[in-house]
Amino acid sequence: MTHTKTNRPSWDEYFLQLAAVVASRGSCLRPPQVGAVIVQDKHIIATGYNGTPHGLPNCNEGGCARCMNRHKGHVSSGENKDACICIHAEQNAIIQSAIYGASTEGATIYTTHSPCTQCAKMIINSKIKRIVYQQAFEKDPGALEVLAQAGLELKKA
Numbered sequence: 001m002t003h004t005k006t007n008r009p010s011w012d013e014y015f016l017q018l019a020a021v022v023a024s025r026g027s028c029l030r031p032p033q034v035g036a037v038i039v040q041d042k043h044i045i046a047t048g049y050n051g052t053p054h055g056l057p058n059c060n061e062g063g064c065a066r067c068m069n070r071h072k073g074h075v076s077s078g079e080n081k082d083a084c085i086c087i088h089a090e091q092n093a094i095i096q097s098a099i100y101g102a103s104t105e106g107a108t109i110y111t112t113h114s115p116c117t118q119c120a121k122m123i124i125n126s127k128i129k130r131i132v133y134q135q136a137f138e139k140d141p142g143a144l145e146v147l148a149q150a151g152l153e154l155k156k157a
Contacts, residue, residue, distance in 0.1 A: 012132050015039055015110040016157055018047075020134070023112045027051035027058035028086045029071040036089040037110045038097055038128070045102035048092025052085055059086055077139070090119040094126050104128050114156075117143040124150045132157055 009017065015037050023035030026049040038046045057063035066083040069075040087095075090111060097104050105127040114133040115123060120143040123131065130153040137143070147154055 011042060012110070012155065012157055015044075015108075016112075016132060016134055018044070019110045019112050022047045022049050023089065025049045025051075026089070027060045028064070029059050029067045030086075032113055034089040035112045036093040038093045038102075038104055038107050039110065040102070040104075040107045045104070045107065046093045046096035046100070048087075048089045048094070048096060050086055050089050050092070053087060056085070088116065088119050090115050091122055094122055097126070108132060113137045114154075115143050115147070116140040117146060119143070120146045123147065124152065129153060131155070 019035040019037045021035065022037060023033045026033035026035070028050040034050050036048045037044055052059050052063040059067045062068055064085045066075060066080055067086060070077070070079075090109060093109065094104060107128050108130040109123060109128050109132075111131065111133045113135055114137045115131065116137060117140055124147065131147060132155045134157055136156065144154060
């Protein structure tokens with residue numbers, strides 16, 4: 001039997017593609033929709049996307065007044081961020097790891113966008129060691145510097 005060679009994605013490409021699918025579940029009104037996949041030894045231990053906390057109405061259903069007001073043009077980007085109740089994709093993935101008892105120590109997190117500073121701090125303290133992302137989150141370039149300073153491996157795919 002003869003096998004033909006296929007163009008299989010690399011592991012990084014594979015998990016980034018999955019992060020993009022995870023992002024499609026995001027319910028936050030503000031772009032971008034972000035997806036995160038935490039991987040330990042080539043096994044998915046958690047996923048996350050941006051949206052409101054469990055049990056609350058989704059952002060796109062009016063669950064976050066700040067996001068709704070921003071969507072309507074009443075709040076500008078960066079204004080009144082503390083009033084936003086949405087959770088970022090990276091945060092949700094780390095929380096899911098904690099809920100289900102999966103250690104993130106030494107893991108890789110794959111994200112559709114590079115983390116913000118808030119998520120970078122959580123990633124550092126969760127002992128994730130590698131971040132692979134598709135595109136930079138241009139509104140918070142300092143986050144990548146914080147991650148690099150903490151010794152995390154960063155890869156833009």
